[in-house]
Amino acid sequence: MGVLEDKARARLFYKYLSKVYDTINPFIWNEEMRTEAIGMLDIERDDRVLDVGCGTGFATEGLLEVVDEVVGLDQSPHQLEKAYAKFGKHGDVRFHLGDAERLPFEDDAFDVVWSSGSIEYWPNPVETLREFRRVCKPGGQVLVVGPNYPKSSLFQKLADAIMLFYDEDEADRMFHDAGFEDVTHRLMGPSYDPDIAITTVARVPDDEDADASATATSEVEADA
Template sequence: MASTYGPGGGAKLRCAASSSAAAPARPVKAPRFIQHKKEAFWFYRFISVAYDNVFNPGHFTENMRDDALEPADLYSSHLKVVDVGGGTGFTTLGIVKHVDPENVTLLDQSPHQLEKARQKVALKGVTIMEGDAEDLPFPTDTFDRYVSAGSIEYWPDPQRGIKEAYRVLKFGGTACVIGPVYPTFWLSRFFADMWMLFPQEEEYIEWFKKAGFKDVKLKRIGPKWYRGVRRHGLIIGCSVTGVKRERGDSSLELGPKAEDVSKPVNPITFLFRFLIGTICAAYYVLVPIYMWIKDKIVPKGMPI
């Protein structure tokens, strides 16, 4: 495995990596109780109130965000950038450090999250709109950069979302997808499987390559208090980039969408899925607290 380690111990993987060698392969279509779009819509209806100040800090700090965006190569203020699944605009705030807000589009399916984004002064000038990551409302060859952070775990069909990233990028454009990594510890693996999609690093690389991306690279990121430990999985654990080397849409052929949000859902089934998913989410609220305490107790230099 070829890899190089940068600041903070992050690794840029130039071929299929193995963060989860000890973990069995995890089917993308395995049951996930809150990963589906309708449950996620209502989940964020409630947590949007405290998302930036309570839920996000344990999993995606400002330093992590800036580290994860570095491979996106936001070198010019004139780049045209789309932030897909941008929610409250936390990642967008990192983008507008480098790119003029007028050149940035923030898209998310949650109006409640987007309302929080609209309240941020630094995002004034950013185009903020509702939309579906698997069916982007933009013409082919539109953007110089595609960014998506903390969204892929809710996509019923990750390959379709990454194919859409390829489509909307211009020739020479770069896609940067920031998302979870799969746990190796059995209990964390159980809650991850029940909750939402925690891909293995190899899966990210495969999705990018199948969509047509070239120069695919993966960079590991994580909270500094984890000391590089990934056995519990990370809700934000890697930054994957690829470059579009041809104009037009991807040649990859896909079938119908995995989830049709227009279809009615049994309310009892919905409530059950939502409650179980929320319990799983609570576990992953406690994990970073547990790791932070271990970091404080266990002497530096010793494994945790």
């Protein structure tokens, strides 16, 4: 586990990073990438979207161009202060200080759950993805943007020491273990490194699909 896959360390890290986050962020996660990621979703204007790890609200700004309701959540009070400065505490977005592993929302509360630049800090990615599935409606979509695993063995060792980096195979495993279907990935990035990020979109099984899957599993177990 990397040094920043610890919630206390990550909060301390963002206490200082929040001061320059909006200046640094465009070099890693820019508007073109955000637009491309949003384009991977089947999204309607009246969909209710949860932005987990919303930070200063960069993704939130893009999402508000295509939907009317976005709820933001972040574990860093310092990042949220920057978000409040942009949107106001009583503006169009309702922000929550909270933990991605224990979302303070009811089951099936959102049509889309979005998370960009957050998964790399999660100590238990599969459990967190299951929590995303819980709050996303059957048939809804979850989109996660995270850091693509480096190709160089030297950078792989450095990446592993810092936080979670992963490739498409690992993304497949995590999302399927969390109970998602229709899992697709796309590599994207700024011009200097077009494969720096991996964006995954997956669908929450609807009730009929879940029942069919459970029936098929039971039949296989019975035959065995």
